[in-house]
Amino acid sequence: MKTVEEIKSAIEAAVPGAGVEIAPNPNGALPHSLRIAPECALAVAKFLRDDEELKLDYLSNVTGVDWPESLEAVYHLYSMEKKHGPVVIRMHTVNRTDEVELPSLTPVWRSAEFQEREIFDLYGIVFTGHPDLRRLLMWEGFKDHPMRRDYVAPDDFEYEPTAHDEVLKRVQERQAAMAGEKQAEAGA
Amino acid sequence: MTKYVSLEQGELSFEDSQLPESRAWAPALVDEKPEGWNRPALIAPSGDGELLEVAMGPHHPSTHGVFRMDVALDGERVIRLKPVFGYLHRNHEKIAEGQSYLASMPFTDRLDYICPITNNWAYALAVEKLVGQEVPERAEYLRVILGELTRFQNHASSIGFLIQEMGASGTPLMYAFREREKILDLFEELTGARMMVNYMRFGGCRVDASAGWLERTRKVVAGLGGFVDEFERLLATNEILMARTQGVGVLRADLAVNAGVTGPMLRASGVNYDIRKVDGYGIYNRFNFRVPLGDHGDVYDRFMIRLLEMRESVGILEQALRDIPVGPVMSATAKIRGFRPKAGESYGRIEAPKGELGFYLISDGGPNPYRYRVRPPSLINLTILEDMCLGHDVADVVLIFGSVDIVLGEVDR
Numbered sequence: 239m240k241t242v243e244e245i246k247s248a249i250e251a252a253v254p255g256a257g258v259e260i261a262p263n264p265n266g267a268l269p270h271s272l273r274i275a276p277e278c279a280l281a282v283a284k285f286l287r288d289d290e291e292l293k294l295d296y297l298s299n300v301t302g303v304d305w306p307e308s309l310e311a312v313y314h315l316y317s318m319e320k321k322h323g324p325v326v327i328r329m330h331t332v333n334r335t336d337e338v339e340l341p342s343l344t345p346v347w348r349s350a351e352f353q354e355r356e357i358f359d360l361y362g363i364v365f366t367g368h369p370d371l372r373r374l375l376m377w378e379g380f381k382d383h384p385m386r387r388d389y390v391a392p393d394d395f396e397y398e399p400t401a402h403d404e405v406l407k408r409v410q411e412r413q414a415a416m417a418g419e420k421q422a423e424a425g426a
Numbered sequence: 427m428t429k430y431v432s433l434e435q436g437e438l439s440f441e442d443s444q445l446p447e448s449r450a451w452a453p454a455l456v457d458e459k460p461e462g463w464n465r466p467a468l469i470a471p472s473g474d475g476e477l478l479e480v481a482m483g484p485h486h487p488s489t490h491g492v493f494r495m496d497v498a499l500d501g502e503r504v505i506r507l508k509p510v511f512g513y514l515h516r517n518h519e520k521i522a523e524g525q526s527y528l529a530s531m532p533f534t535d536r537l538d539y540i541c542p543i544t545n546n547w548a549y550a551l552a553v554e555k556l557v558g559q560e561v562p563e564r565a566e567y568l569r570v571i572l573g574e575l576t577r578f579q580n581h582a583s584s585i586g587f588l589i590q591e592m593g594a595s596g597t598p599l600m601y602a603f604r605e606r607e608k609i610l611d612l613f614e615e616l617t618g619a620r621m622m623v624n625y626m627r628f629g630g631c632r633v634d635a636s637a638g639w640l641e642r643t644r645k646v647v648a649g650l651g652g653f654v655d656e657f658e659r660l661l662a663t664n665e666i667l668m669a670r671t672q673g674v675g676v677l678r679a680d681l682a683v684n685a686g687v688t689g690p691m692l693r694a695s696g697v698n699y700d701i702r703k704v705d706g707y708g709i710y711n712r713f714n715f716r717v718p719l720g721d722h723g724d725v726y727d728r729f730m731i732r733l734l735e736m737r738e739s740v741g742i743l744e745q746a747l748r749d750i751p752v753g754p755v756m757s758a759t760a761k762i763r764g765f766r767p768k769a770g771e772s773y774g775r776i777e778a779p780k781g782e783l784g785f786y787l788i789s790d791g792g793p794n795p796y797r798y799r800v801r802p803p804s805l806i807n808l809t810i811l812e813d814m815c816l817g818h819d820v821a822d823v824v825l826i827f828g829s830v831d832i833v834l835g836e837v838d839r
Contacts (some may be wrong), residue, residue: 265789298775318683349809351685375512
């Protein structure tokens with residue numbers, strides 16, 4: 239299995255102008271990943287899947303991450319044919335608010351279909367070129383993206399009046415009345 | 427030239443499908459793989475009747491929980507199928523990001539609640555990778571023993587459910603549950619709970635197994651081989667089962683790989699990929715076992731693969747119970763209080779009974795994970811559900827869906 243540096247130079251040789259950088263893992267003992275420029279992500283993905291030496295034919299895991307300045311999608315690739323991996327590639331959006339498009343890798347690896355839908359749903363990254371981009375877990379018509387770190391859950395969530403509330407109210411009224419009576423006694 | 431169903435024809439009215447044209451891609455069964463070969467090959471309606479749209483679920487008895495399939499039917503034939511998720515969504519990942527690493531351990535039990543031990547194991551593995559934690563020998567053996575018992579009971583009950591959906595209600599499922607009950611009794615004795623075990627810790631296991639427990643486990647395992655033989659004699663050559671499952675729901679190997687299908691589903695399509703062999707995580711490279719492979723990729727192969735894997739699990743259990751050493755079950759260097767991994771990220775994965783279960787963690791050095799992600803095999807194995815069901819009868823959809831073997835706690839998280 240090639241090292242991350244070798245994979246980087248192989249991508250640069252095969253896809254001219256591919257902006258590939260090594261994203262170091264802060265914990266030096268664990269493997270590093272590759273940051274791909276979104277413009278040429280599809281070409282890079284096709285190269286990684288079809289290259290004879292790499293043959294990363296299996297996309298295992300797609301993760302959305304919410305960073306303070308941008309949103310990120312992380313892809314974990316393995317090879318079922320060569321039985322090696324993982325190679326981790328990641329892409330950043332420009333910001334968290336309006337420029338949140340990333341190219342979908344579903345045309346290359348079908349296993350991204352539901353996972354990218356989930357990230358669209360929970361993080362709000364819009365995957366361009368996805369064949370069927372809809373919310374996966376939240377319902378249609380839901381507005382926000384609950385996995386974002388600044389998400390605020392509505393405080394009236396699933397509030398339903400129950401019989402218990404009425405009982406509680408009666409108790410409170412009675413207590414207030416008793417307190418009033420006591421005050422009147424003390425005054426007298 | 428195949429005529430594809432498109433929404434412009436106005437015959438289908440899925441409320442949620444505004445499908446772009448790229449959906450009408452070429453069929454999958456061609457060898458040269460044109461652009462979009464990995465999309466469902468849509469089927470044209472016969473045109474001699476009206477199409478019927480049926481919502482199977484979320485309370486259909488065959489969905490094993492709250493799962494919905496919106497199917498469009500031409501007579502009995504399925505021409506479209508859309509899975510709908512989210513009825514059991516509780517944002518497991520968000521909750522886990524708001525609490526300490528250890529506090530999520532009992533919550534992983536609730537993902538795939540048929541196999542809590544393997545969920546614990548995958549999570550413990552990811553965290554141990556993140557902090558570089560060693561696990562003592564005896565704990566590794568206990569993990570293998572419990573993991574294989576879990577695999578055995580999962581496969582047995584999933585076969586039982588599959589046969590029950592074919593109409594054989596009762597007998598095979600009760601045979602499977604009889605064995606599952608013995609295994610759950612062992613779990614209860616060791617961990618205190620039949621299902622919500624909360625057994626593993628980062629760097630070992632929570633409690634040690636007594637000599638008596640190991641003896642009782644040996645006794646149970648000695649009976650499991652006979653059960654597999656009995657189960658196979660009962661089912662494998664059953665005429666109704668063969669007629670209903672052979673050639674139904676075929677999944678091609680290249681599509682299975684491309685769609686990220688893992689576990690018995692993948693191996694039934696003939697792809698030799700078992701993470702126990704590939705990664706050799708824990709101590710799996712010490713055991714002698716074979717990986718069964720199917721050659722048709724249909725429902726029958728998936729059933730047979732599970733049956734054969736049960737037999738291999740019994741083999742692993744016998745070896746592990748023979749070799750288990752004495753010693754501690756928690757590493758002396760394991761930290762419980764003030765657990766703060768260094769900044770970094772790790773991905774740990776295991777061969778869970780349903781496929782590749784992975785946990786991806788990003789630590790920023792704090793007591794909570796910055797990002798906690800579950801890679802759910804049940805959800806990703808459903809990606810190709812539509813591909814497998816198109817063109818089959820409604821009754822077959824129930825079987826094909828049953829042969830995927832999912833648990834909704836993991837699909838919706």
